[in-house]
Amino acid sequence: MPDAIIDAASWILIVTGGTFCVIGALGLLRMPDFFTRMHAASLIDTLGAGLLLLGMMLQAGFSLVTVKLVFVGLLLFFTSPTATHALARAARARGLEPMAKEDGTNSGDENEGHHQ
Amino acid sequence: MFESACIALLLTLAGAIARALLGPTVFDRTQAVNTAGTVAMLLLAAVGFLTNRPEFLDIAIIYGLLNVIGTIAVLKFFQHGDLGDPGSAPDSIADTSNEDAR
Numbered sequence: 444m445p446d447a448i449i450d451a452a453s454w455i456l457i458v459t460g461g462t463f464c465v466i467g468a469l470g471l472l473r474m475p476d477f478f479t480r481m482h483a484a485s486l487i488d489t490l491g492a493g494l495l496l497l498g499m500m501l502q503a504g505f506s507l508v509t510v511k512l513v514f515v516g517l518l519l520f521f522t523s524p525t526a527t528h529a530l531a532r533a534a535r536a537r538g539l540e541p542m543a544k545e546d547g548t549n550s551g552d553e554n555e556g557h558h559q
Numbered sequence: 560m561f562e563s564a565c566i567a568l569l570l571t572l573a574g575a576i577a578r579a580l581l582g583p584t585v586f587d588r589t590q591a592v593n594t595a596g597t598v599a600m601l602l603l604a605a606v607g608f609l610t611n612r613p614e615f616l617d618i619a620i621i622y623g624l625l626n627v628i629g630t631i632a633v634l635k636f637f638q639h640g641d642l643g644d645p646g647s648a649p650d651s652i653a654d655t656s657n658e659d660a661r
Contacts, residue, residue, distance in 0.1 A: 451603070451612065454560055457560055457561070457564045457565060458564075458585055460564070460567075460605065461563060461566075461567025461568065462567065463649075464567050464568060464570075464571040464598070464601075465567050465570050465571055465574075467594075468571040468572075468573070468575060468594075469573025469574065471574050471578045471591065471594065472574050472577060472578055472581075473589075477584060477586055477587055478577070478592075480587065480590065481590055484590055484591075484593075484594045486573075486616065487571060487598065487661065488594075488625050489602075491571070492597060492600075492601055495564060495568075495583055495601050495604075496601075496604070496643050498564075499562075499605070499608060500602055502560075502608060503575065503613065505634060507580055508612075508613040510618060511613070511616040511617065511618065511619075512604065515600060515603060515604065515616065515619055515620055515623060518598070518623045518624065518627075519597065519623065522623065522626075522627035523597070525627065526627055526630045526634075527562060528591055529630070529631055530586060530589060530593070530630075530633045530634060532638070533586065533634045533635075533638035534584070534586040536638050537586070537637070537638065539584060539586065547608065553599060558659075
């Protein structure tokens with residue numbers, strides 16, 4: 444009986460994580476400018492990866508596999524914000540501007556900024 | 560269960576690769592490649608469970624380490640035009656806007 448509960452919880456976590464991954468990919472494709480796309484991609488690194496890894500941990504039980512999954516999760520937890528921060532910083536340094544203006548209106552130009 | 564995870568991850572990978580091919584700026588492409596690396600890590604883990612060979616997780620850890628180093632290196636190159644640049648000066652954003660003496 445506990446096995447069935449753990450299986451069901453693992454199913455829910457893995458399916459939800461996969462859904463969040465697909466939503467993040469849709470955002471990566473459909474968002475209008477670079478900074479909003481970065482926001483969508485962070486969904487894959489946090490909720491998508493986190494829920495998938497949690498589901499796999501439930502399947503693995505107490506073993507070395509779970510320790511490795513925790514390491515993968517910690518790696519994502521520390522490197523994903525670092526990479527995102529470096530990316531935003533590099534884009535700003537290269538003159539890429541976010542779409543929103545100071546007064547909150549939309550500039551409406553996807554390729555604004557004098558990059559590359 | 561892991562089949563559905565694999566399918567979702569493959570869809571995500573397809574989206575990331577499409578963005579890497581479409582992306583108007585080099586930063587879009589770098590972001591897409593970083594996302595593809597993350598998805599590749601998860602896909603390695605899922606395939607390891609699917610084939611009952613969890614040793615694949617070691618490859619996933621190594622892949623993640625290489626992925627973040629590659630992303631930072633590419634970003635440093637495109638931000639400063641030089642991999643050896645310290646790049647941590649507080650006013651380096653103002654410095655790079657007027658490409659002086661590099």
